[in-house]
Amino acid sequence: MKPDNGNKELHEILNQWSVNPDHREKIIREINAGDALLDSFDRERPGPQPQLLARIQQRINAHLADSAALRPRKRRILLPLTAAAAVIIAAALVSIWVNRPSPPTGESAAPAMLAQSADITEQELGLWELAALQDETDDVINNVALIEAIASS
């Protein structure tokens, strides 16, 4: 017994190596003679006892029966586990959605939002902040004037 493509492969390999033709023939002859020697013993080699084969078949059957019995049990355990995992994941997603940070609003966000805009320049941003500061200063001045007016009345 030898590989189906035994000699073909052997020839191919030896051709690739550019082995001297005499040497190549010698290698092939010696390998074939070795194969023939092993083949001659195969005709009368010992085979497995029928009891051994029967024992192996019993083990295979027992193993297959165990696996078959295990499958519904696994399903019984895995189904509730999968359902529980799905509920936990859904709850976590709802929680993330509820606690998501609210988007920035109003004046405080304006400079930042404007800064993100590709159109606005640094200078324009500076003017915006200056205007905001001016508004605040005006408020303070107005408030002081109001308090003074109340006080003087």
Next chain:
Amino acid sequence: MEQKLLAKMIRRCQKGQSEAFAWLLQQYGPDLYAYFLRTSGSRTDAEDLLQDLFVKLLLKIRQYKHEYRFKNWLFRVAANLVRDRFRDRGHRSAVQSIDSDWLEGSRPMATGAAPVLSPVQQLQKSELLDQLQHALGKLPDQQREIILLRHYGGLSFKQLAEHFDIPLNTALAQVHRGLKKLRRLMSENET
């Protein structure tokens, strides 16, 4: 063996059908047993290995892809099993006189009407088989494994090189040297 039938049986094994495993055991069991017997040199080891292989096959067969030749794949699994067993044990089983009682304990592989042998012929035959086992035992471990895997598993030189992680020329040289040495040892015994 018809390839369509083999592919069908493998698919049935992959589905866990007992009869398909029985078929595989019948088809490949004798070759595998002979391989294990020659590799381990022990009848007990060969029996254990054959059982272990089929138990392993129950799980491994799902990994088999039909692009490889099944017999080659099966024997590579078998070779790994042998390697693991002797690595765990720390040494290779001594090559024993395994064939001296095979006529009593086993059935011969040859099919058809086996010739009835006289006691003297039986003795001569078992002596020859013993000599072969001893000659195999004298080969370096890897050389013996390569020769037996090629002989029983039908692995090509390329597959042997892959399996043993050696260059192609080394695989070929190992087969060549091993077989040559085997013949020399057997002819020395005859003289």
